[in-house]
Amino acid sequence: MSSLLVLGGARSGKSRFAQQRIEQYAGKLAFIATAQPFDAEMRERIDRHKADRGERWHTIEAPFDLIDAIREADRQADAILIDCLTLWLSNLMLADKPIPAAQLCATVAQCRHPVILVSNEVGYGIVPENGLARRFRDEAGRFNQQVAAAVDAVALVVAGLPVFVKP
Amino acid sequence: MSSLLVLGGARSGKSRFAQQRIEQYAGKLAFIATAQPFDAEMRERIDRHKADRGERWHTIEAPFDLIDAIREADRQADAILIDCLTLWLSNLMLADKPIPAAQLCATVAQCRHPVILVSNEVGYGIVPENGLARRFRDEAGRFNQQVAAAVDAVALVVAGLPVFVKP
Amino acid sequence: MSSLLVLGGARSGKSRFAQQRIEQYAGKLAFIATAQPFDAEMRERIDRHKADRGERWHTIEAPFDLIDAIREADRQADAILIDCLTLWLSNLMLADKPIPAAQLCATVAQCRHPVILVSNEVGYGIVPENGLARRFRDEAGRFNQQVAAAVDAVALVVAGLPVFVKP
Numbered sequence: 058m059s060s061l062l063v064l065g066g067a068r069s070g071k072s073r074f075a076q077q078r079i080e081q082y083a084g085k086l087a088f089i090a091t092a093q094p095f096d097a098e099m100r101e102r103i104d105r106h107k108a109d110r111g112e113r114w115h116t117i118e119a120p121f122d123l124i125d126a127i128r129e130a131d132r133q134a135d136a137i138l139i140d141c142l143t144l145w146l147s148n149l150m151l152a153d154k155p156i157p158a159a160q161l162c163a164t165v166a167q168c169r170h171p172v173i174l175v176s177n178e179v180g181y182g183i184v185p186e187n188g189l190a191r192r193f194r195d196e197a198g199r200f201n202q203q204v205a206a207a208v209d210a211v212a213l214v215v216a217g218l219p220v221f222v223k224p
Numbered sequence: 225m226s227s228l229l230v231l232g233g234a235r236s237g238k239s240r241f242a243q244q245r246i247e248q249y250a251g252k253l254a255f256i257a258t259a260q261p262f263d264a265e266m267r268e269r270i271d272r273h274k275a276d277r278g279e280r281w282h283t284i285e286a287p288f289d290l291i292d293a294i295r296e297a298d299r300q301a302d303a304i305l306i307d308c309l310t311l312w313l314s315n316l317m318l319a320d321k322p323i324p325a326a327q328l329c330a331t332v333a334q335c336r337h338p339v340i341l342v343s344n345e346v347g348y349g350i351v352p353e354n355g356l357a358r359r360f361r362d363e364a365g366r367f368n369q370q371v372a373a374a375v376d377a378v379a380l381v382v383a384g385l386p387v388f389v390k391p
Numbered sequence: 392m393s394s395l396l397v398l399g400g401a402r403s404g405k406s407r408f409a410q411q412r413i414e415q416y417a418g419k420l421a422f423i424a425t426a427q428p429f430d431a432e433m434r435e436r437i438d439r440h441k442a443d444r445g446e447r448w449h450t451i452e453a454p455f456d457l458i459d460a461i462r463e464a465d466r467q468a469d470a471i472l473i474d475c476l477t478l479w480l481s482n483l484m485l486a487d488k489p490i491p492a493a494q495l496c497a498t499v500a501q502c503r504h505p506v507i508l509v510s511n512e513v514g515y516g517i518v519p520e521n522g523l524a525r526r527f528r529d530e531a532g533r534f535n536q537q538v539a540a541a542v543d544a545v546a547l548v549v550a551g552l553p554v555f556v557k558p
Contacts, residue, residue, distance in 0.1 A: 064550060066347030066515065068365020178549070180400030181233065182349020182516025183524045190350045198402020198550075205550035213549050215345070215380050216231060216365075216372035218389045222552045233514030235532020348400065349516025357517045382512070382547050383398060383532075383539035385556045 060165050060172045060208040063219075064201065067177065070217030072106070072140050075173045082171060084135030086114050089127065091145040093120045106140075120148045124157060124164050131168045143177035146200055150193060158200055162207035174208065176201050227332050227339045227375040230386075231368065234344065237384030239273070239307050242340045249338060251302030253281050256294065258312040260287045273307075287315045291324060291331050298335045310344035313367055317360060325367055329374035341375065343368050394499050394506045394542040397553075398535060401511065404551030406440070406474050409507045416505060418469030420448050423461065425479040427454045440474075454482045458491060458498050465502045477511035480534055484527060492534055496541035508542065510535050 061078070065071030079086055088110060094100040107116060115134060119126035123145050130137045149156050165172050180198045185191050205211045211223035228245070232238030246253060255277060261267040274283060282301060286293035290312050297304045316323050332339050347365045352358050372378045378390035395412070399405030413420060422444060428434040441450065449468060453460035457479050464471045483490050499506050514532045519525050539545045545557035 062550070066345065066349075066365065067351070068347055068362050068369070070365075070369045178348045178400065179350050180348070180402055181512045181514070183513050183519050183528055184401070185350050186521070187353070194350055195402050198400065198404075202402070202404045202551040205552055211550060211552060213554075215389045216229070216378060217369040218372055218378060220380075220387070220389050220554070222549045222554050233512065233516075233532065234518070235514055235529050235536070237532075237536045345515045346517050347515070352517050354520070361517055382556045383396070383545060384536040385539055385545060387547075387554070387556050 058168055058171045059210070060168070060174070062201075062204050062208045062211045062223075063173060063175045063214060064178050064205075064211065065214035066181070069214045071175055071177075071214040074212070074214050074217065074219055075138055075140065075175045076110070079136050079138045079171070079173050080113075082136035084113075085133065087130035087134035087137045088114050088116045089123065089130060089137065089139045090116055090118050091120055091123060091139070091141060091148065093144075093148060120145070121152070121154065124160055127161075127164050127168065127172070131170055134170065136170050137168065137172045139172065139174045141175040141177060142200065142204065143179065143197055146197055147193065150196060156196065156200065158203045162204060166207065174204060176204065178213070225335055225338045226377070227335070227341070229368075229371050229375045229378045229390075230340060230342045230381060231345050231372075231378065232342075232381035233348070236381045238342055238344075238381040241379070241381050241384065241386055242305055242307065242342045243277070246303050246305045246338070246340050247280075249303035251280075252300065254297035254301035254304045255281050255283045256290065256297055256304065256306045257283055257285050258287055258290060258306070258308060258315065260311075260315060287312070288319070288321065291327055294328075294331050294335065294339070298337055301337065303337050304335065304339045306339065306341045308342040308344060309367065309371065310346065310364055313364055314360065317363060323363065323367065325370050329371060333374065341371060343371065345380070392502055392505045393544070394502070394508070396535075396538050396542045396545045396557075397507060397509045397548060398512050398539075398545065399548035400515070403548045405509055405511075405548040408546070408548050408551065408553055409472055409474065409509045410444070413470050413472045413505070413507050414447075416470035418447075419467065421464035421468035421471045422448050422450045423457065423464055423471065423473045424450055424452050425454055425457060425473070425475060425482065427478075427482060454479070455486070455488065458494055461495075461498050461502065461506070465504055468504065470504050471502065471506045473506065473508045475509040475511060476534065476538065477513065477531055480531055481527065484530060490530065490534065492537050496538060500541065508538060510538065512547070
């Protein structure tokens with residue numbers, strides 16, 4: 058089925074755009090959350106997002122096992138939203154785990170239901186002084202390229218407005 | 225009348241694009257400057273920008289009272305340029321004042337003359353280590369979304385070239 | 392002949408896009424590398440990029456003398472790739488040398504063969520705390536504007552996908 062990658066900066070409206078887009082599908086909706094509530098700021102953000110979603114939604118928390126979560130969601134729901142890939146990447150990198158990018162792309166391609174994936178653009182600033190930030194920026198950029206090449210469509214969200222860069 | 229939000233990164237040419245655009249209107253032009261000359265670097269930047277503008281321009285300094293300044297400009301001038309919203313947001317946040325985003329949008333919508341608003345994209349880099357910078361990035365992103373939803377048109381300026389994302 | 396500026400963030404796929412684009416031309420290809428191998432990370436990156444290129448390529452290292460390198464490449468090759476302008480700018484700034492932006496633009500305009508120039512977008516994050524980073528960000532932004540105005544076409548690469556902002 059169709060797949061869409063939604064890219065954007067921080068607070069660009071990418072999550073809201075992705076959510077509105079997936080809510081146009083009928084039936085049950087799966088939300089795959091990759092966030093880990095490290096601190097109060099993050100916990101509050103996760104809870105606010107959960108409260109924003111309605112009754113059609115089922116949430117799967119998958120800070121690491123994203124691929125299994127997608128397969129499960131594809132069995133249970135009629136459309137799948139993954140928010141977001143950048144946090145998943147960050148979780149894997151901080152835990153020194155490999156990044157199964159090719160397997161992710163293959164899993165999405167095999168889904169019977171539409172999938173929307175949200176990811177962050179992080180490479181449009183000055184080179185970070187912090188070595189780990191630099192490595193993360195490199196990985197996130199390459200990863201976004203790989204996913205963008207695999208999905209059917211890519212939208213860059215600017216101030217809440219989508220620009221389809223792979224139509 | 226028509227309203228246009230001009231977004232862009234630092235030194236993307238967004239101010240120049242906005243200025244050239246507003247100079248296509250006949251009559252008197254109002255420039256609403258939100259910058260505060262904290263230091264020599266900023267003072268020099270403000271003065272350079274002022275020197276670049278011609279005789280048709282009247283400048284209103286409004287680091288805080290932007291909404292009053294817009295109303296005043298709408299009475300006195302035939303077209304209004306606001307440069308920039310991000311500095312205004314930053315001034316309010318640093319002074320611990322509320323951000324009247326909805327009131328700003330309503331004021332712009334009520335103007336009898338065309339309004340061009342300039343704002344910065346600041347969310348396309350790595351998550352800042354500094355907590356205040358993180359909070360500012362979040363506020364600026366949400367604020368840009370809110371203004372983008374309210375105006376008639378939105379252009380993202382890339383290396384001096386406009387990409388209309390809300391045409 | 393035709394000139395194209397390819398802009399993008401870190402790991403946006405701008406170099407690969409530029410390379411694939413220039414390889415569509417027949418004949419000999421010149422790669423002008425501006426990188427200086429300061430450390431192992433950079434050396435590895437340069438070597439990986441070299442290994443990726445094929446036999447049609449001739450590499451000219453030009454961390455400073457880019458203008459001479461372009462003239463030489465135009466005599467010897469059928470198409471020229473410059474990767475990247477931002478490193479060149481950085482090399483000049485760190486060595487306290489002037490930035491001959493106008494001369495660069497004129498040299499590219501005079502080339503008998505197609506030229507593709509790669510450059511980084513660095514101004515879409517939070518204002519850097521570091522003064523040198525701020526100054527670099529300003530210079531890089533203005534420089535990109537100047538080159539963008541001079542070339543025939545400009546593409547912004549987002550996750551490997553080109554968006555032509557000056558078609």
